Amino acid sequence: MGIQKTCKALSDRTRREILDLLKNGPMTAGEIGMHFSVSGATMSHHLSILKEAGLVLDVHQGKYIYYELNTSVVDELIAWASRLKGESS
Amino acid sequence: MGIQKTCKALSDRTRREILDLLKNGPMTAGEIGMHFSVSGATMSHHLSILKEAGLVLDVHQGKYIYYELNTSVVDELIAWASRLKGESS
DNA sequence: TTTATATTTAGATATATATCTAAATATAGG
DNA sequence: CCTATATTTAGATATATATCTAAATATAAA
Numbered sequence: 213m214g215i216q217k218t219c220k221a222l223s224d225r226t227r228r229e230i231l232d233l234l235k236n237g238p239m240t241a242g243e244i245g246m247h248f249s250v251s252g253a254t255m256s257h258h259l260s261i262l263k264e265a266g267l268v269l270d271v272h273q274g275k276y277i278y279y280e281l282n283t284s285v286v287d288e289l290i291a292w293a294s295r296l297k298g299e300s301s
Numbered sequence: 302m303g304i305q306k307t308c309k310a311l312s313d314r315t316r317r318e319i320l321d322l323l324k325n326g327p328m329t330a331g332e333i334g335m336h337f338s339v340s341g342a343t344m345s346h347h348l349s350i351l352k353e354a355g356l357v358l359d360v361h362q363g364k365y366i367y368y369e370l371n372t373s374v375v376d377e378l379i380a381w382a383s384r385l386k387g388e389s390s
Numbered sequence: 391t392t393t394a395t396a397t398t399t400a401g402a403t404a405t406a407t408a409t410c411t412a413a414a415t416a417t418a419g420g
Numbered sequence: 421c422c423t424a425t426a427t428t429t430a431g432a433t434a435t436a437t438a439t440c441t442a443a444a445t446a447t448a449a450a
């Protein structure tokens with residue numbers, strides 16, 4: 213958590229695109245991976261960074277792990293950026 | 302410009318702190334540098350990345366270069382984050 | 391023009407990161 | 421238990437980045 217991890221997580225294009233995908237609702241790691249031309253291991257790496265940053269939550273469901281967007285951390289980013297402009301939120 | 306350069310620029314702690322300093326108004330590269338324990342060359346590097354991202358503007362004034370926060374790029378970041386949540390702005 | 395100050399650029403280096411393949415772990419179903 | 425599928429972890433590698441010192445550029449002032 214924290215703005216450091218949030219910004220680092222967002223500094224990679226693939227990870228931002230993962231978040232864009234998750235706007236439409238939770239997806240399994242495999243489903244997410246199908247949208248990108250990277251190995252499963254690389255996808256797992258990106259997901260773990262997004263999870264560490266709190267930008268996604270993971271829900272274990274049987275054989276699958278569903279990932280979903282965590283908007284509260286997005287709100288924290290917006291709040292940080294707003295303060296830069298001297299605004300309360 | 303673009304969200305890629307913006308996020309990369311924000312992914313470094315020193316650069317975020319520079320932006321925080323600039324909330325109080327424009328400062329010269331030297332003044333900014335005095336707040337950090339890095340060389341002038343390193344400070345110049347950070348300022349160039351912030352400038353490339355459009356997060357700061359530079360105003361040459363005689364022997365000095367004043368840097369100031371460019372809030373319009375901060376607005377673009379906020380807009381991008383808001384769209385992640387499915388909001389218009 | 392010469393000297394001093396402000397800032398950037400060049401070149402080097404150590405650390406961080408994105409990626410891969412191969413192996414390990416977890417769960418489901420026969 | 422055994423096999424198949426989903427995902428992660430381990431280890432390797434190439435690129436990117438943050439930092440430094442030294443040199444270059446720009447402007448001001450003597």
